[in-house]
Amino acid sequence: MPSFLPGGRVVLLFDTVGFIRNLPHQLVASFHATLEEALNADLLFLLVDSSSPQAREQLHVVEAVLDDLGAGHAPRIYVLNKIDRLIDQSLLAPLYAYSDKAVAVSALTGAGLDELQTSLQTFLADHEQLVTVLIPHDAAKLLAEIRATTTIISQFYTQAGCLLEIQVSPGMLGRILSRGGSLPDRESLKILRDQDKFGG
Numbered sequence: 001m002p003s004f005l006p007g008g009r010v011v012l013l014f015d016t017v018g019f020i021r022n023l024p025h026q027l028v029a030s031f032h033a034t035l036e037e038a039l040n041a042d043l044l045f046l047l048v049d050s051s052s053p054q055a056r057e058q059l060h061v062v063e064a065v066l067d068d069l070g071a072g073h074a075p076r077i078y079v080l081n082k083i084d085r086l087i088d089q090s091l092l093a094p095l096y097a098y099s100d101k102a103v104a105v106s107a108l109t110g111a112g113l114d115e116l117q118t119s120l121q122t123f124l125a126d127h128e129q130l131v132t133v134l135i136p137h138d139a140a141k142l143l144a145e146i147r148a149t150t151t152i153i154s155q156f157y158t159q160a161g162c163l164l165e166i167q168v169s170p171g172m173l174g175r176i177l178s179r180g181g182s183l184p185d186r187e188s189l190k191i192l193r194d195q196d197k198f199g200g
Contacts (some may be wrong), residue, residue: 042169043123044076048095050104051085056094075127077119078102084109128167132189133181136161142179146172158192 046062048055059078066072078099080092084106096102103119105112130153135143143162146152151167163184168176177183184192 041071041074042127042171043120044071044074045079046076047079047081049082050080050092050095051082055080056098059095059098075123076101077116077123079116080104081107083111124167124169128169129173130165130167131173131183132163132165133173133176134158134161134163134184134192135176135181139180142176142181146176146181156193160192163189163192 044066046059048059048062052058063072066074076099078095078101080095080102083089083092083104086092089104092104101119103112103116105116107113128151133146135146139161146164146166146168149172153165153167155162155164157163
């Protein structure tokens with residue numbers, strides 16, 4: 001589902017299946033098609049019920065399945081939900097020990113959600129790169145997706161297409177290039193910027 005960050009930036013969220021303790025192996029296998037979305041994700045939120053005595057074990061199972069899928073390298077933030085159910089917040093210590101990239105929240109009360117959003121924005125700032133891409137005039141859908149999923153620093157139209165300076169994740173940049181976008185070299189950029197502009 002699409003979700004909006006401050007400034008109008010859109011992120012696309014995919015919800016995968018939950019995990020049940022001692023889940024039969026054949027049932028875990030049937031979940032793999034859904035979990036394979038993780039292979040294309042720029043960032044994973046691993047959500048766990050922090051009030052559950054099995055929380056660490058559940059995180060371990062999720063990690064094992066992601067490794068099995070080849071997504072063990074994917075960046076992740078651990079979201080420790082249901083802190084409203086914890087009488088003693090020190091019970092979170094073992095989960096914080098599991099990862100220093102953990103954020104405690106309560107979806108019920110809203111506690112910690114601002115911190116989670118900050119963690120997401122920090123991740124984007126740390127992992128995205130600033131590039132200039134050229135999008136052909138006939139790639140309107142791609143241009144719309146870029147406007148929704150990247151931060152646009154500048155743009156103007158040239159005879160060859162729309163020239164955009166954007167802040168973008170490696171994954172999204174790969175999608176842009178595979179769908180007709182290009183990265184002009186320095187000489188080409190100078191030529192494009194010297195051309196007459198006809199809108200923008």
